Amino acid sequence: MIDPIHQPLRLDGIGLNEVSIPRLYAYHRVLVQAHAAGKTTITSHGLAALLGHTIASPQIRKDLSALGTLGHRGRGYTIEPLVERLAHVLGLEHDWHVAVVGFGYLGHAFTTFIAGRERRFHVAAIFDASPAIVGQRWQDVTVADVTQMERVLSHVNCNIGVIAVPASAAQSIADRLAALGIRALLNFAPTPLHLRAPVFVRNIDLAGELSILTHRLSAEPNVGE
Amino acid sequence: MIDPIHQPLRLDGIGLNEVSIPRLYAYHRVLVQAHAAGKTTITSHGLAALLGHTIASPQIRKDLSALGTLGHRGRGYTIEPLVERLAHVLGLEHDWHVAVVGFGYLGHAFTTFIAGRERRFHVAAIFDASPAIVGQRWQDVTVADVTQMERVLSHVNCNIGVIAVPASAAQSIADRLAALGIRALLNFAPTPLHLRAPVFVRNIDLAGELSILTHRLSAEPNVGE
DNA sequence: AAATGTGAAGAGGTTCACAGCG
DNA sequence: CGCTGTGAACCTCTTCACATTT
Known part of the structure; x- marks a missing residue:
């Protein structure tokens, strides 16, 4: 550590x-x-x-x-x-404002999940890099261009950042969110993120979890029944 | 253990x-x-x-x-x-056939994620309990009623089951998948699943991960900047 | 009698330091 | 000399057993 x-x-x-x-x-x-x-x-x-x-x-x-x-x-x-x-x-008594970065399938699903799960989570801002996705609406939030992140987040206060971008972009997004004062990040990109002190990161490694399963199945005597 | x-x-x-x-x-x-x-x-x-x-x-x-x-x-x-x-x-050399149970936002997102990520994962069957979702198509797979799971999976061979149903249904779905001979399960329901020997389960606790973040933020001196 | 709270033992994984070998 | 491979120390969390309290 x-x-x-x-x-x-x-x-x-x-x-x-x-x-x-x-x-x-x-x-x-x-x-x-x-x-x-x-x-x-x-x-x-x-x-x-x-x-x-x-x-x-x-x-x-x-x-x-x-x-x-x-x-x-x-x-x-x-x-x-x-x-x-x-x-x-x-911390179940507080309300939390969430910024979602990356609005592909994973980002979209997590947005719906987090907002639908409990009313204490509010998705306050969504960003993506793809012109096809920027401008889409999700409930009353419009997906903004990721280049506008600093500008938007200076107006909209967020406590939690969700990173659902490709591996190559994840660390730089994390650094930018940290610079904006967001101290809690949930990362779905396959690269584990590493940030210094007041920022706290949780990495969700779906590909890693799948690897554990495929390893176990490979190690079983009879694969595929 | x-x-x-x-x-x-x-x-x-x-x-x-x-x-x-x-x-x-x-x-x-x-x-x-x-x-x-x-x-x-x-x-x-x-x-x-x-x-x-x-x-x-x-x-x-x-x-x-x-x-x-x-x-x-x-x-x-x-x-x-x-x-x-x-x-x-x-186990990256093998191809894996995946059955997704629960095709709400989480199930849908994970299906797209797993299939899009690498071609070694094939989503071969999708199930849901809601009449509004049963019958939908995802690529060339039609969402079947969860009551038909045993019938469908006796024809379609699957190695991995993904559980994206509400907590109350998760254990029973897991038991049924195990009875069908599926030995690897990825569970997104908040209840940790518990299955006996040859079946292997990974629980993805998104709500738990969020709790860690909200706990950390609550424990910080100044919440919300 | 029943069930909590906890010190001690145990288990599992990580870090360290260095022996070993090209 | 450089970098791997590894036993030992270390650390963290879990399990156990039981003293404690109502």
């Missing part, structure tokens, strides 16, 4: 393990459902069951204990304050 | 670390470029440079040494046999 981004950030005086966060998000999701279904308390084992036992109960207890003393020994957890704590820690 | 899927599979007598595979794929990608540009040899440090120093050179040497003795001490690696070895190990 070259830069200090992987040091856990402190929120309300607690430091969270980065890998635990998707799990916390999963807890939040199923707890909201359980609460809607009328449940008021839950045990770590019960939560593991709701998650299909994809996460072990000691792991759940360890994750939750990092958020403070939320459980009751002998009883379990009260769902409502637990959900509130999770929402606060995960 | 509950099931034995995470034991490294052996291919040509070697066992590969699962997390190394996306890296091997990245090496393959940039080496193909370097070879096309006329380079014939490369060192581990040179390869790290091509990757923008996102991967350290000792890591590269360790990854490559697992594939056999491919390097020449004092010289580096000869690109051509290295590329061939990587392609073989990653």
